[in-house]
Amino acid sequence: MPSFKKDPAVAALKSLIHEKHLHTQQELCQTMQELGFNINQSKVSRLLRRMNVVKCKDEDGHITYRLPQEPAPPEAQASVSDLVIMIDANTHMVVVRTTPGAAPVIARVLDYHKDQIGMLGCVAGDDTILVTPKTDHNTQDCLHSVEKLLF
Numbered sequence: 001m002p003s004f005k006k007d008p009a010v011a012a013l014k015s016l017i018h019e020k021h022l023h024t025q026q027e028l029c030q031t032m033q034e035l036g037f038n039i040n041q042s043k044v045s046r047l048l049r050r051m052n053v054v055k056c057k058d059e060d061g062h063i064t065y066r067l068p069q070e071p072a073p074p075e076a077q078a079s080v081s082d083l084v085i086m087i088d089a090n091t092h093m094v095v096v097r098t099t100p101g102a103a104p105v106i107a108r109v110l111d112y113h114k115d116q117i118g119m120l121g122c123v124a125g126d127d128t129i130l131v132t133p134k135t136d137h138n139t140q141d142c143l144h145s146v147e148k149l150l151f
Contacts, residue, residue, distance in 0.1 A: 009037050013047055014067060021064045028065070080109060084150050085127075089143040094131035096146065103129050110146065117145035 012035055013028065022028050025048070029041045051067065058064045083102035088095050098106050107124035110117065110131060118141055120132045133142035 009039060009043075010047060010051065012037065013044070013051070017053065017065050017067055021058050021062065023063055080106065081151050087143065087147050087150065089139050091139055092132075092136055094133065094139065094143050094146055096129040096131065096150070098127050098129065100127045103127050106150065110149070113149055117149060118142045119146075 009032065012032060016022060016028060016031055020031070022031060025041050025044050028048075029039060029044045032039045032044065048065065053065050053067055055063050056066050083099050083106060085097040085099065087097075096103070096106060096110075103124040103126055107122050107129045110119060110122050110129065113119075114121070118134050118138050120134045122129050122131045131142065131146060133139045
């Protein structure tokens with residue numbers, strides 16, 4: 001049995017949700033069957049729930065299915081580097097972008113290593129961390145230290 005992410009039914013269902021405005025699980029089920037999948041409505045329902053699919057109104061006001069806009073939450077065994085999207089800096093601060101909800105965790109890691117990375121302090125939102133170096137002239141050093149620590 002293929003893993004959930006590699007299941008051909010999951011890939012086909014994602015494709016259908018992106019390409020068509022199907023309004024019921026029964027319509028999804030029938031379309032999947034037409035594509036050659038041996039699937040019933042209850043399996044479609046389970047797959048939709050595991051994929052975090054949501055119901056919403058389309059531009060015509062009809063209920064349709066959509067995949068969530070933000071990425072799925074990280075796996076329990078994800079490392080810190082899996083949560084970091086990018087790190088950048090200007091002359092005054094370092095900015096760390098994370099997956100949604102991960103910034104407070106990453107900020108805690110940075111805070112613990114503040115002396116090692118030359119950080120005065122940091123402020124975390126949901127997916128962004130602003131890191132202030134101890135001095136303006138060591139912003140690039142702070143950037144490199146943060147990158148080394150997180151990657």
